[in-house]
Amino acid sequence: MHDGRRRGPRRRGDVDRPTRRERQILVALSRGSSYEDVAESLGVTINTVRTHVRSLYAKLGVRTKTAAVIAGIELGLIAWPRR
Numbered sequence: 638m639h640d641g642r643r644r645g646p647r648r649r650g651d652v653d654r655p656t657r658r659e660r661q662i663l664v665a666l667s668r669g670s671s672y673e674d675v676a677e678s679l680g681v682t683i684n685t686v687r688t689h690v691r692s693l694y695a696k697l698g699v700r701t702k703t704a705a706v707i708a709g710i711e712l713g714l715i716a717w718p719r720r
Contacts, residue, residue: 655714659693662686664715667706 655663658679665675672690676683694700697708709715 653696655693655696656689659689659696660709660714662689663693663705663709666690666702667709667715 661679662675665678670678672683672686676686679686690702690705694705697705697712699705699708706715710717
């Protein structure tokens with residue numbers, strides 16, 4: 638089964654740090670928010686959210702929302718999600 642991550646080792650110092658806005662979006666995604674919900678809560682368009690998500694995925698070296706959340710937790714960017 639493919640977990641959505643790109644291959645290769647990852648260490649804390651190897652990643653470009655996500656912006657404050659990208660971290661806000663990552664937290665929202667970790668809580669199960671849709672792109673639409675994120676856009677509304679941040680007062681931006683869904684296309685802006687998608688742009689931030691693409692940048693975040695590239696920085697984390699992942700391809701899926703789940704992999705982004707896991708990487709965010711592992712790298713100390715976000716805390717374990719609470720509902």
